[in-house]
Amino acid sequence: MTIDEIKSKLEKTLSKKRFKHSVGVMETAVELALINDVDRDKAAISGLLHDCAREVKGAEAFKACEKYGICIDEISRIQPSLLHGSIGAEIAKEEYGIKDPHILQAIKYHTTGRADMDMLEKIIFIADYIEPGRNFQGVEEARKEAFKNIDRVMLMALDKTISHIIEKKGLIHVDAINARNFILSHAIKCE
Ligand SMILES: [Fe+2]
Numbered sequence: 001m002t003i004d005e006i007k008s009k010l011e012k013t014l015s016k017k018r019f020k021h022s023v024g025v026m027e028t029a030v031e032l033a034l035i036n037d038v039d040r041d042k043a044a045i046s047g048l049l050h051d052c053a054r055e056v057k058g059a060e061a062f063k064a065c066e067k068y069g070i071c072i073d074e075i076s077r078i079q080p081s082l083l084h085g086s087i088g089a090e091i092a093k094e095e096y097g098i099k100d101p102h103i104l105q106a107i108k109y110h111t112t113g114r115a116d117m118d119m120l121e122k123i124i125f126i127a128d129y130i131e132p133g134r135n136f137q138g139v140e141e142a143r144k145e146a147f148k149n150i151d152r153v154m155l156m157a158l159d160k161t162i163s164h165i166i167e168k169k170g171l172i173h174v175d176a177i178n179a180r181n182f183i184l185s186h187a188i189k190c191e
């Protein structure tokens with residue numbers, strides 16, 4: 001499938017708002033790919049498809065996990081929206097014919113992050129955070145940092161997201177904690 005074909009198929013499955021967000025993530029991911037030596041098409045496809053399962057919710061999400069053999073951890077059982085990355089990677093494979101393991105991984109971990117992310121995973125995680133439709137306090141600072149130091153903006157994004165979850169008395173997924181610990185102990189520490 002070409003990128004245009006993926007785009008028009010995706011448009012039929014998502015709400016207008018989510019599709020616009022996905023295109024925003026695609027465009028930002030391509031910009032970040034160019035300065036980080038990452039294949040632009042891989043960035044575009046991962047960005048476009050990262051939320052392809054975002055509208056698969058509740059019982060439907062559990063059913064999809066059963067279909068694809070995704071194991072549901074304790075936290076995702078309580079917060080099934082956390083599953084949309086894993087389900088999205090399977091849908092990208094099955095419905096869009098994506099075979100590249102890096103693209104599938106970037107889709108899978110775009111919500112929580114994980115330890116030792118590769119550059120494409122970081123790009124999608126950050127593009128999702130700063131795409132032009134995002135509007136939160138500090139987004140401009142994050143946008144600037146994203147084009148200077150991707151690890152530093154990863155830490156900013158993880159800190160902010162984790163603090164927000166704590167404020168809401170929510171559950172923090174262990175992959176997000178591992179992502180933050182890894183960045184702090186490996187990337188930032190060595191600067
Ligand atoms: Fe998402």
Ligand SMILES: [Fe+2]
Nearest residue numbers: 021050051128
């Ligand atoms: Fe997203």
